[in-house]
Amino acid sequence: GENVEQHPSTLSVQEGDSAVIKCTYSDSASNYFPWYKQELGKGPQLIIDIRSNVGEKKDQRIAVTLNKTAKHFSLHITETQPEDSAVYFCAASKGYQLIWGAGTKLIIKP
Amino acid sequence: DSGVTQTPKHLITATGQRVTLRCSPRSGDLSVYWYQQSLDQGLQFLIQYYNGEERAKGNILERFSAQQFPDLHSELNLSSLELGDSALYFCASSQGTSGGAGYNEQFFGPGTRLTVL
Numbered sequence: 473g474e475n476v477e478q479h480p481s482t483l484s485v486q487e488g489d490s491a492v493i494k495c496t497y498s499d500s501a502s503n504y505f506p507w508y509k510q511e512l513g514k515g516p517q518l519i520i521d522i523r524s525n526v527g528e529k530k531d532q533r534i535a536v537t538l539n540k541t542a543k544h545f546s547l548h549i550t551e552t553q554p555e556d557s558a559v560y561f562c563a564a565s566k567g568y569q570l571i572w573g574a575g576t577k578l579i580i581k582p
Numbered sequence: 583d584s585g586v587t588q589t590p591k592h593l594i595t596a597t598g599q600r601v602t603l604r605c606s607p608r609s610g611d612l613s614v615y616w617y618q619q620s621l622d623q624g625l626q627f628l629i630q631y632y633n634g635e636e637r638a639k640g641n642i643l644e645r646f647s648a649q650q651f652p653d654l655h656s657e658l659n660l661s662s663l664e665l666g667d668s669a670l671y672f673c674a675s676s677q678g679t680s681g682g683a684g685y686n687e688q689f690f691g692p693g694t695r696l697t698v699l
Contacts, residue, residue: 514690
């Protein structure tokens with residue numbers, strides 16, 4: 473069935489450095505790829521999304537890239553700050569639902 | 583605050599029991615989604631309702647059921663509870679149904695933490 477693999481499971485970066493989280497999906501029909509951020513004790517919140525007719529999308533320090541041929545997409549966070557510490561989830565569309573990655577715990581070291 | 587409310591915040595019960603989790607979506611949202619998140623694990627999609635009708639089903643156990651009422655609030659019923667059902671249960675809502683080019687942002691509630699002893 474549809475599968476979304478997310479790497480790494482934990483990422484520790486120095487404050488101010490960049491962070492990259494990668495996801496691969498298996499269903500070539502997937503056409504919507506959101507990224508959610510989950511802070512401790514809260515529900516996930518959408519931070520950026522991309523659709524299959526676009527290769528890259530940016531929103532301030534956050535960007536997402538999509539390679540449909542290789543079936544992978546990545547989240548890029550530049551100039552990381554302490555408030556970026558959280559768990560990040562990628563997802564890929566499948567029919568009416570989203571298939572979620574297992575999550576990446578991002579740790580920002582001061 | 584996402585605008586999605588979930589009650590109760592915490593629930594402690596015993597194995598074999600039945601519980602009901604409640605969700606009120608954001609004003610105007612027609613779709614409700616239920617997710618299970620076990621400790622240090624990802625989100626498992628359970629079920630989606632759109633305007634009162636079941637729209638998509640994930641890995642929901644037969645012991646679990648859900649419904650969406652005419653006022654659009656939703657309830658998730660968990661029965662014959664087992665220790666392994668202990669988890670965070672999230673409800674999310676969105677404006678429309680997912681599918682095709684019309685995927686909508688899902689807004690998550692704060693979750694209900696279920697502990698089965």
